Amino acid sequence: MASETNHKFLSKPLTVGIVGAAFSGGQPRGGVEQGPARLVEFGLIDQLKGLGWNVDFDEKFPTYEDFKPQTENKHKILKNVGHVASVTKSVAESVQKVVEKGHLALTLGGDHSLAMGTVGGSAAVHKDVGVIWVDAHADINTPLTTDTGNLHGCPVSFLMGLEGTKEVTELDWLKPCLAANRIVYIGLRDVDAPEKKILKDNKIKAFSMHDVDKHGIGKIVEMALEYLGRDKPIHLSFDVDALDPSVAPATGTPVRGGLTFREGHYICEALYETGNLVAVDIMEVNPMLGEQSYVLQTIQIGCSLARTAMGESLL
Template sequence: MTKTQFFDEQERTVSVVGVDFSGGQPKAGVDQGPFQMVQFGVLDQIKELGWKVNFDGTFPNFQKLVPTEDPDIGRMKKPRAVSSVTRALADKVRLAAQKGHFALTLGGDHSIAIGTVSGTAAVHKDLCVIWVDAHADINTVESTDSGNLHGCPVSFLMGLNKPDVPQFEWVQPCLTPDRIVYIGLRDVDPAEKKILKELGIKAFSMHEVDRYGIGKVVDMALEHVNPHNNRPIHLSFDVDALDPTVAPATGTPVRGGLTFREGHYICEAIAETGLLVAMDMVEVNPALGDDNGLLQTVTVGCSLVRCGLGETLL
């Protein structure tokens, strides 16, 4: 398949949404990630690849949706903030997809995927998701120990929280176990392991990356989640999937992660399918690490985006 299956070569447009939101986890600074990536030039880099960029020069002020008071609901921390922001984000991503644009979301913490995937799936009904992350992010609101909702987006997208959770009734389950696959896992909670096994969700941990190599892992992941090569793909990439030596400025680093080239190969190979319609780049936290660590992490985030949009080595 060509790279232009979903996007006309002459008119292909990327709608960029920056999400200045950190409420899905406790560490300040991740809301500044999208600003740093834009300041580093990611928009011009995208244009150099031949894409038009739909970005009006400002970010939506998602912070205005965060309530002044947001007490816990059960174990959930900041549930109203997460719900309000992700609901508004879902609308923006949906509108971008309806226009036939590639939806690129720069986060922010990974709770925003509740909105991004919901928005993409509202238009691309047979959507499949490739989730690149050190963590499975599939805790339910009952199983989460921390209560931080950046560890729960997949459970919302799959409708695993029953009965419906207050504040999140708007989220329509849009994923089934056969339409999501993980790459890069290495820090998975016991409850999450149980969910993955019970639902038969395919996951390639770093053990499989070590055993088979990243090329074979990506091939197997695509074959599983998109067996007929006809489903549109949403790539949700948490920068902590990379080893901390590669991307140190992130909130939940875990040693033993993907190398620089392994991370880029994933994006390159998915772009080559011609089926990628949306991408999240999340958890870049400028407040963590020194200046070199920040520059390193922002640089790699931008280069992963470029690879997802078709940049190749030759």
């Protein structure tokens, strides 16, 4: 059973609504769309039920092929904008429905462009939601700064409505819903130069791996919670590439020097203990990358992060 905590924003009986977001269009590497199904195949649903949660899940993983426009409008560099826009809008609607019921929204990705939908959905219900973004990357490039045009590197800029985002009319459905003081990053270590400037100019709270090494993960999480407010709803968006590649190797953009197994799980444990979680994303598990042992290891990690964010404890 899950450890006891006072859930401030969830109704009883505790229910998790699972959104299976089998989508890879925000980045170029195939396979990440298989992540949700593989997490479920590994037994995640029964694991969550074993923790005492009711699970609302239709066991469907839409491929989102029907969401692909016949022709994509030309943007200077951005790729698959129409497809990403229609998919993230659908995901936002799904997450919003879950959160409106007082259920915890657990989104299984899929690439991290989906967070435009997941955070958009939770923010539609909780205007003051605080986002804890656990990632090796800041994902805050704008249409004006991105070198690759891959939208999984841009979701935060669209959530905040930064310069250049309004011109991307396909994403008009997503109104700015995340203020600069409502997000905290943990685990950063591969941040583009323009992103560093954006973080500094907007005074965004960001803890790099240097900060984790210096202060320890316990202190980092304490500072994050103090900053966002201890009585505010929390959305945890966890990209598994925040973890060191030795821990979670099967992911599209691994970066050495990441969070340890325990550091990643401590974040989830500590956020569960607050009783403030309203939404959790597990993103960028890619079963097509690496040896099968590495794939299985990463799937196991994805499941254990979800379980820990929902109350699994060591004692």
